[in-house]
Amino acid sequence: MCPTPTPSLLFFHYYRCDCNIIGIRDRPSVSVGTGPLRSAPSSTNHHLYAVQDHLSPKSSSCLWNSEVQHIFSRFSLIKSRSYQRIRRSEAMGTDAVHSLEHIHDPEAISYLSQADAIAIDELLMGPLGFSVDQLMELAGLSVAASIAEVYKPDDYSRVLIICGPGNNGGDGLVAARHLYHFGYTPFVCYPKRTNKPLYHGLVTQLEALAVPFLSSEELPAQLASNFDIVVDAMFGFSFHGGRFVPPEVANRYSLRLPKYPGTAMCVRIGKPLSVDVASLRENYVSPDFLEENVKDDPIKQFQEWFDDAVAAGLREPNAMALATADKDGHPSVRMVLLKGFDERGFVWYTNYESRKAHEILENPHASLLFFWEALHRQVRIEGSVEKVPEEESDEYFHSRPRGSQIGALASNQSSVIPGRHVLHQAYDELQAKYTDGKLIPRPEHWGGYRLKPKAIEFWQGQPSRLHDRLLYSRTEINGKQNWKIERLAP
Numbered sequence: 001m002c003p004t005p006t007p008s009l010l011f012f013h014y015y016r017c018d019c020n021i022i023g024i025r026d027r028p029s030v031s032v033g034t035g036p037l038r039s040a041p042s043s044t045n046h047h048l049y050a051v052q053d054h055l056s057p058k059s060s061s062c063l064w065n066s067e068v069q070h071i072f073s074r075f076s077l078i079k080s081r082s083y084q085r086i087r088r089s090e091a092m093g094t095d096a097v098h099s100l101e102h103i104h105d106p107e108a109i110s111y112l113s114q115a116d117a118i119a120i121d122e123l124l125m126g127p128l129g130f131s132v133d134q135l136m137e138l139a140g141l142s143v144a145a146s147i148a149e150v151y152k153p154d155d156y157s158r159v160l161i162i163c164g165p166g167n168n169g170g171d172g173l174v175a176a177r178h179l180y181h182f183g184y185t186p187f188v189c190y191p192k193r194t195n196k197p198l199y200h201g202l203v204t205q206l207e208a209l210a211v212p213f214l215s216s217e218e219l220p221a222q223l224a225s226n227f228d229i230v231v232d233a234m235f236g237f238s239f240h241g242g243r244f245v246p247p248e249v250a251n252r253y254s255l256r257l258p259k260y261p262g263t264a265m266c267v268r269i270g271k272p273l274s275v276d277v278a279s280l281r282e283n284y285v286s287p288d289f290l291e292e293n294v295k296d297d298p299i300k301q302f303q304e305w306f307d308d309a310v311a312a313g314l315r316e317p318n319a320m321a322l323a324t325a326d327k328d329g330h331p332s333v334r335m336v337l338l339k340g341f342d343e344r345g346f347v348w349y350t351n352y353e354s355r356k357a358h359e360i361l362e363n364p365h366a367s368l369l370f371f372w373e374a375l376h377r378q379v380r381i382e383g384s385v386e387k388v389p390e391e392e393s394d395e396y397f398h399s400r401p402r403g404s405q406i407g408a409l410a411s412n413q414s415s416v417i418p419g420r421h422v423l424h425q426a427y428d429e430l431q432a433k434y435t436d437g438k439l440i441p442r443p444e445h446w447g448g449y450r451l452k453p454k455a456i457e458f459w460q461g462q463p464s465r466l467h468d469r470l471l472y473s474r475t476e477i478n479g480k481q482n483w484k485i486e487r488l489a490p
Contacts, residue, residue: 009239142176143171147182177209321333322366326359350413351412366451377459379456382454397442470488
């Protein structure tokens with residue numbers, strides 16, 4: 001039987017220990033881990049500690065005393081109820097589908113006996129060369145990064161980390177150090193310390209950062225008045241071993257682990273609280289975006305901002321919203337991918353029989369929008385649209401993965417179909433047709449468009465909604481086309 005949380009309890013599962021994160025201020029708890037579901041308890045002999053009303057020293061191999069029991073009682077963690085795991089992959093598309101299918105597939109869960117879990121521990125920290133401090137560092141960083149993804153320090157800065165007795169406190173101490181450097185204000189309750197050098201060093205590191213250590217008696221009766229998040233590290237953390245378990249160990253113990261990339265896991269416990277949409281806002285803080293510091297040419301300025309988005313590691317920095325309208329002015333918008341840009345304009349590729357293609361045919365004017373949220377930037381581009389030369393479409397089409405080429409042939413974009421089986425059938429037939437590396441011809445109904453910009457606006461978020469907006473628009477001076485730069489009110 002797994003530990004069973006209150007509605008705002010978060011879990012990270014490892015084959016040895018559990019970690020609970022409690023969001024205690026106006027937000028449902030969401031747990032984000034950095035690895036696949038590592039193990040689950042059997043009904044008879046399990047190695048994940050049970051936390052029940054009759055909790056006793058027999059429930060775990062951890063040191064236990066009345067002070068630890070007192071902390072557990074104060075936070076009402078000793079309860080029994082069911083909970084649900086929901087996985088959210090960092091990756092998009094098929095990776096996300098794979099993760100969801102993995103978590104809901106009973107055969108995808110590995111069950112370990114206590115003996116097997118101990119044996120894996122001994123293998124990792126014996127012949128395979130892993131050390132306790134190495135795994136502890138990975139576990140603490142995993143949980144700290146997970147908290148940072150869900151609970152932003154601007155809104156949830158005060159974090160109480162309750163570290164378990166003796167050796168179990170190490171994971172929480174590591175997490176506290178990382179949280180400090182992530183911009184949080186951590187507080188540590190470490191009720192029963194150990195004198196081992198490794199743990200003494202972790203305490204010293206935190207003391208050097210002036211991280212407060214609180215005794216159980218110093219904890220306030222009302223946690224919500226002093227802390228935004230509580231991290232229960234009483235039994236250590238549950239860093240998911242799948243991130244580093246060698247294949248031979250996984251094979252020996254029949255561990256079913258998802259692929260290494262894209263395995264971040266989000267676990268929501270209980271029903272999400274309702275959100276006041278009107279209260280959702282971000283107070284942007286950015287460097288000033290001034291006229292004297294920008295390029296004279298908006299294409300060069302876009303190149304600079306696009307390079308910044310790539311360097312920042314943003315996912316799909318070339319994603320852009322494409323807005324079109326039909327001859328009657330009825331608009332539509334969708335996300336597409338930028339595939340090239342220069343002084344001639346901005347290029348994307350699509351099906352010439354799609355809705356957007358029909359609208360461009362009727363009304364060859366469109367708008368593009370790039371939004372790079374992490375940089376507090378957006379770029380809006382308006383202009384006329386034309387098809388790119390067939391040679392450019394041919395060159396790009398044959399640079400695509402073969403699966404994407406076949407997909408362009410198989411899909412009659414925007415048409416109504418009876419089901420996915422139609423797509424799969426067409427795809428399979430085309431895949432069988434173009435075997436042995438045969439050249440796949442670009443279909444006539446597929447190719448590129450280029451938007452020739454007439455106006456480009458650069459937007460930089462600033463505090464109090466006093467955003468920077470610089471608009472480049474085409475103007476003619478002495479018979480030559482030039483770009484005029486104007487500042488717009490936010």
